[in-house]
Amino acid sequence: MSLPEPRPGIMDIAPYIGGESKIPGVNRVIKLASNEGALGPSPAAVEAYRAMAGELHRYPDGGCSDLRKALGVRWGLDPARIVCGAGSDELLGLLCRAYAGPGDEVLYSQHGFLMYPIAAKTAGATPVTAPETNLTMSVDALLAKVTPRTKIVFVANPNNPTGTYVPVKELERLRKGLPDHVLLVIDAAYAEFVSKNDYAAGNELVDAGSNTVVTRTFSKIYALGSVRLGWAYCPPNVADVLNRVRNPFNVSQPAQAAGLAALADEKFFALCKAHNDMWLPWLSEQLRGLGLDLTDSVGNFVLLRFPKATGRTADEADKFLTAKGIIARKMGGYGLPDALRITIGQDDEMKAVVAAMKEFLAP
Numbered sequence: 001m002s003l004p005e006p007r008p009g010i011m012d013i014a015p016y017i018g019g020e021s022k023i024p025g026v027n028r029v030i031k032l033a034s035n036e037g038a039l040g041p042s043p044a045a046v047e048a049y050r051a052m053a054g055e056l057h058r059y060p061d062g063g064c065s066d067l068r069k070a071l072g073v074r075w076g077l078d079p080a081r082i083v084c085g086a087g088s089d090e091l092l093g094l095l096c097r098a099y100a101g102p103g104d105e106v107l108y109s110q111h112g113f114l115m116y117p118i119a120a121k122t123a124g125a126t127p128v129t130a131p132e133t134n135l136t137m138s139v140d141a142l143l144a145k146v147t148p149r150t151k152i153v154f155v156a157n158p159n160n161p162t163g164t165y166v167p168v169k170e171l172e173r174l175r176k177g178l179p180d181h182v183l184l185v186i187d188a189a190y191a192e193f194v195s196k197n198d199y200a201a202g203n204e205l206v207d208a209g210s211n212t213v214v215t216r217t218f219s220k221i222y223a224l225g226s227v228r229l230g231w232a233y234c235p236p237n238v239a240d241v242l243n244r245v246r247n248p249f250n251v252s253q254p255a256q257a258a259g260l261a262a263l264a265d266e267k268f269f270a271l272c273k274a275h276n277d278m279w280l281p282w283l284s285e286q287l288r289g290l291g292l293d294l295t296d297s298v299g300n301f302v303l304l305r306f307p308k309a310t311g312r313t314a315d316e317a318d319k320f321l322t323a324k325g326i327i328a329r330k331m332g333g334y335g336l337p338d339a340l341r342i343t344i345g346q347d348d349e350m351k352a353v354v355a356a357m358k359e360f361l362a363p
């Protein structure tokens, strides 16, 4: 008997495993495993989502016209160059399928986001990694790995799970060093959290040519991960390609409505930003004070590195946190088995993390 066989490479894909959300026997879990916005979505977004309940029989606006218009106004961009997707993950996958295939290489940084190799392999392409320096992407290392087969370079800036970023000048240097036919995809899922003078999502790089794309999401600061909503700012040629390969109704109307309302609620956005601006440095300082090694994260999460000594390891810390009802994210899949990633949560959740880590590390 011969069974249907997927294309070569498909069975090499390690399925993406999301953060846990339940601990058996624990009622109130503190879920800090998926970088979901600490304060949840804007109440206006929840209301807008609910208000769509009577229209579930209607197909959505396949072009996301109102949402793209609002995104254009919010970020000062041409709506015609914006393409929306069911999460930015969908757009990353579509870019791979449209621009890379068997025999092609898709390049990314060593501890880059795990969707890049999944998207590459799904397209039949070969994922290639470049080493990092101090858990930060290295433009020189990426450029050194470019071959005639390279079709796409993915960079998350800031990166998940390391939390580190490179200045926009470095992205410009990367673009200049890449051949024109290589598509540079800047994944700016955490852009809204960053307040650094030398940081930019990269829209200017998109405008400057025909070969750079910036992807964004409503899953992180807007805390709308469940509705699946992301978008890409593209040169016209790439927007045209994405609009051909995407499903015609890839973004649901409740998602579009929630996104529109979230964008309009600038007060709530400012509250979320201020929350992160306060708790990211607080949590980092407290954990460093306990002797843990942290990267300089500019996202809504921290990456903690643990010693290898028995009783002090990342695995043991994770078990300890779980017993206290706290779900962190293990990092073995990212090649960082000595690390845990912890999302910035609510005030009491941050205090609970510090108290638990204090207890775990007590002599």
Ligand SMILES: *Cc1c(COP(=O)(O)O)cnc(C)c1O
Residues within 6 Å of the ligand: 035, 086, 087, 088, 089, 090, 113, 156, 159, 160, 187, 189, 216, 217, 218, 219, 220, 225, 228, 229, 230
């Ligand atoms: C969370 C995340 C995304 C994807 O988010 P979507 O929910 O699919 O929009 C993309 N890139 C990075 C680096 C992320 O951390």
